[in-house]
Amino acid sequence: MTNLCVVLGNGPSLKGFDFKRLQGVASIGMNAAYRYWDEIDWYPSYYACLDDQMIETHHNEIYRLWQEGRIEQFFVHSSFFKHHPDCICAPGFYS
Numbered sequence: 234m235t236n237l238c239v240v241l242g243n244g245p246s247l248k249g250f251d252f253k254r255l256q257g258v259a260s261i262g263m264n265a266a267y268r269y270w271d272e273i274d275w276y277p278s279y280y281a282c283l284d285d286q287m288i289e290t291h292h293n294e295i296y297r298l299w300q301e302g303r304i305e306q307f308f309v310h311s312s313f314f315k316h317h318p319d320c321i322c323a324p325g326f327y328s
Contacts, residue, residue: 241266241277267294270303281308292316299325 238259241247243266252275262270262277264287270276282288282295288310296317298304304325311328313320320326 238279265291267298276303278304279306279308280304282313283308283310285310285312288312288316296320299323 236259238261239255241260241262243262243264252270252273255275255277259279260277261279261281263281264284267276267280276298280295280298282291288295289312292313293316295307295309295313299307299320306325306327308327314328
């Protein structure tokens with residue numbers, strides 16, 4: 234049995250990449266890439282934002298992704314919970 238998880242970057246190398254090919258494959262995306270995922274209606278299994286400055290400007294969108302059930306698990310900087318204390322100990326959130 235193979236445990237495969239594709240780690241996606243955020244850069245221009247993904248231009249033209251068919252994300253639908255990853256259907257059924259665990260994947261992790263990060264930071265502000267959700268902007269593109271929203272456009273193409275595709276989301277990774279896991280999301281990471283470990284930069285406290287990015288959390289300050291993107292916490293509401295990360296929270297939205299969680300509320301909408303778009304992503305299974307979130308790995309976030311602890312500063313996220315200052316903005317959304319209801320996510321402390323919520324299933325799927327790790328810091």
